[in-house]
Structure formats: C-alpha cells, structure tokens
Amino acid sequence: MTTALTTALTIDGFEYHRLPGDGDVEIHVAVAGDGPAVVLLHGFPQTHYMWRHVARALTDGHTVIVPDLRGYGRSAKPAETTPETYAKRTMARDVVEVARRLGHDRFGLVGHDRGALVGVRAGLDHPDVVRYLGVLDVLPTLDTWGVLQGVHAKVAWHLYLMAQPPGLPERMIAAVAPEFFASFLDAWDPDGSTFDPQVRRHYVDSSVASVDSIVADYRATAGVDLELDQADRDAGRGLAMPVGVVSQDWGAVLGFDARALWSAWANDLTYEPIAAGHFMAEEKPEEIVRFVRDLAARADA
Template identity: 65%
Template sequence: MSTIPGFTPHRVPVDGDVALSAAVGGSGRPIVLLHGFPQTHLMWRHVAADLAADHTVICPDLRGYGDSDKPAARSADTYSKRTMAADVVALARALGHERFALVGHDRGALVAFRAGLDHPSTITHLASLDVLPTLDMWDVLHGVDAAVAYHLYLMAQPPGLPERMIEASADAFFGSFLDAWAGDQGAVPPEVRAHYLAASRAAVPSIVADYRASAGIDVAHDRADRAAGRRLSMPVTVVQQDWGAALGYDAAALWGAWAPDLVHRTTTAGHFMAEEAPGEIVKAVRELVNR
C-alpha cells in the first residue's frame, strides 16, 4: 500500500522545479492533511477516508518526504516551514481551492502553524496534532528530560555527520521512533511500516534539512512573529499527549499565547494518533471545521 485506497494521485508543481505528490478524494469543503515524521501521507488513510464523505480531502507528501520532490538544501530557507507552508498553499490553489482547513501532525503541524501565521486569509481552520510551536518546543526542552528529543539535536548539527550517521543505519533509526512513540503497535501494520521505512531511507538528506531548519530559520521566524504580536486568527484545535505533566510545562497555555480561539485536548492515544485513534481525530476535525 503506497496511497490511500479510493483517492486519486496528483503531482503538482508548487515552487519552481519542485512538485508535490498528493492523494485527493471526496467532495465538499476542502481539508488539507499534512503528515508527520517518519511517515508519508499514508498516515491519514483512516481519517481521510472518513472525512471524504463530505469534504474534499487533500493529502500531500511534504517537500522532502515520500514521493514529493527533495531539492538539495542550497539555503537555510529551502526547508523552512515558511517555504513548506507556501508549497501547501500553492498545491491547494492549483487544485482549485483558495481557502481551506488545514490539519497537521508532528512535522506537518509545524508547517500548518506557519501557514496559519503567513496565510491567515487562506487557512480557515487549523488543527495541530502532538507538537508545540517550534519556538516553544526548544524553550521547554532542558536537562536530562531533553533526552527524549535527542534526534532534534542530532539533526540540528551542520551538514555531513548527521546524514552519514543516519544513512548508516536508516531502518533502525527511523524504526526506533515508530516503536517508541506508538501507544498501539498494531496501528501501523507491517506493510505500512515497510512503506514508511523505505520512504524515509530514500529521503535522509531532506529529512535532516527539515529538522535543521527547525533549529535555525524556523526559530528566527517564530521569534519575529512573537515580537510583532502576530497570532493565529482562525479557530484552532490542538490534540496532544500530556507531555506537559512530565516535562513541566502547560501546553494549553503555550498554545493559547498563539491562538486566541483555541480548543486544546489531551488524548490517551500515542503519538501516531491518526492511526491509533482515527475516530477521535475525525471527531475533533469535524467539530473544528463547524466552529
């Protein structure tokens, strides 16, 4: 399985010579779903099929992931969330949608957050699954508790060593996150796991570049927005595991500083909640787009 059953594959130019691959299904008000790490758009297979009953659902592979193009990181901006958010807006417009709801998980949620700040007239509703905004994420990681996010520090290092280390044991590296972050190991069946590992193995330089941007240019963009008082103007729903209790921060308060119109929920599902608890995520998204 490499795409969502019943969805139509598209390949859409979005930025110069960069094109995104996307699966599109259903009809009605558009919703774009952005995947996380170490995954592809296939993580939405359950949620997308349900939402497609009354929405046009667009599930792209992000720049640098899956079947989308993976340009070399020739500047800090190549994999900035600003650039990746602009990709998503261009994709939706090319498919005929000037305004749409946007849901992101993990890395995709960081792209969605940036899209909401940079394109407020385009993003009608925004949902984030299991991340903090980039600036807040770095602020709350400290001491030995930061060991749970060792990969953030590894991939923040200058080009060369992180890529070589990960490529030397790619399946073990990416597979470790599928194992450690899952609340339900059965939610990612063997054929889907194999797809994720193959896709990630083929994308090590671009995945590292995405993470490296989050330790550099993405932080700068968030700091500039915080200093300017920019906030998310659309209704926002956040669904997270309760990491705040363990790491000593108030996730709802951190999100509330960015999103005045916020619904914040915690879940007992693991990190891969769209696959572990798709009904819960569908319910949250439907409630969001009806606000």
C-alpha cells in the first residue's frame, strides 16, 4: 500500500538531503552541528522526527545525522524483490554509505527499536566504522525470538503477523492501517502525554504510506536477519566497540535478563534500566542526551 505523505515534519535547524544508500536507494536525511559524527536511527512506527529533542541538543559538539530508514518516512520504499531488500545488513549499508557521502568514514551510532537492530548489524558488519553503539529498548534479533514464549509473548503479536509470507499481512494491515499503527502509539504511550496531535498524526500517516515496506522490514527479522545473527553467534562474533543499552524492564514481563543477553554480544557494555516508556527519546530526552554523551566519552577515552 502506498499513499501520499501529507504530514511530514522537519527538525528545526537541520538541513535536509536525499542521498543514495546501498544500491542507490535514496535516503532522506537531516544533518546539523559540527564535530564527531553521530547517527540517530528511529524505530517503529516512527520516522527520524522522533529524535528532534535529542538531535538538537547533540549539535552542541557533534555532527548529528538523522535519516529515515529505507521503507519509512520520506526515504525510498523499494519493492521487496528478495529477502535482502530489507535485511538489516542492507539497511546498515545504507547508513554507512550516507555517512560516507556526508564526509564521515567513522561515526557513533544510536538506534531505537528497529533502528537499533540496524545499528547492531552495522556494528557487527562494520566494526571499523562504528565508533560506539547505543541501543534504546530492544534486544538483538536472535534473542528477541528466543525470549518470546508462552502467553506473555502476546505483547509481540505484530512480530508474528508481519513474519508471514508476502501478501496476506500487507492486505490485512492495509485494511485498517490508521488504526493498526495508532494502536502501538497508544499502547506504548498509555497516558497519551508523549506526542502532541500533529506528531501523532505524522507517525500514523507516515506508516500508512509505508505498509508494504514496514512489513518487509519485519519479515526480514524473522528470516534473513535471524540467520545472520545465528551465524555470528555460532562464529563467536560480537560487538567490538563500546555499547550502551537503555531499556524498560521487559524482563519483569517476559522473564529474561536483558543485561545478560546483551553481555553475550558486547564485552564493553553498560546497561541502564530507565523509568520511561518505549518512546523514551521523546518522553525523557534529557536522559537520552546524557546517555549518548557518556557513551561518546567512553569511546574517546
């Protein structure tokens, strides 16, 4: 499903570009600031605009690069011709190429949700490029599927829906797309205080315009992305750079130790539980800015 995006929002003070990523897929990216580069990658069901508060603060001391992931927002939405079209390996190459075209061969990388999965893959595939990796409220793909068991796994029902073969999930979601995407904004922001109506409408409209590509992104996580994570685990490969994780206490619901799971991927790890909802970069931006600055300082030490 493809519709016109009518409520696109931009981050004040940032310049916007369309730059080729992997395979010349055009990536919509915002850039501002000066200094060592940090790339901020958004989650679902959002766009780069989720970083607006954090991004503006980080321009004091950093070149801040904030793209829409392929398939989201105003970035290109190529058809899913192979499982690799929306593999996190492919999306990570988008990020590396966009940063390179902006003049940055090395950068810090911080991702939320889906963007964090792209960040993990970038860190595994491009350890000479990613200086440090920040992760907000997600687990690596391999571990996500490992902890989803029993009735408590119902919190991730959408992962199973969008993992199905092409056709049916796209049609089902398209039939109620505004309600489908709004349901996550409501469920993960239960008191309704994180987004004003314009921002909420932007996220819903952006997602409605991206049904096929969003499903393809999630489908990859149940296929090729899982296979890549398993291959790295079997080979003993991990994240060589400083890694910081901020997360809700999902273990209280699903019964896992997030710190232990991340420690299996990263030797140089800090893990911080946070008293915030899933959309923490918008709910508590000051804490996330502090987290990113601390992580960058670790990389510089």
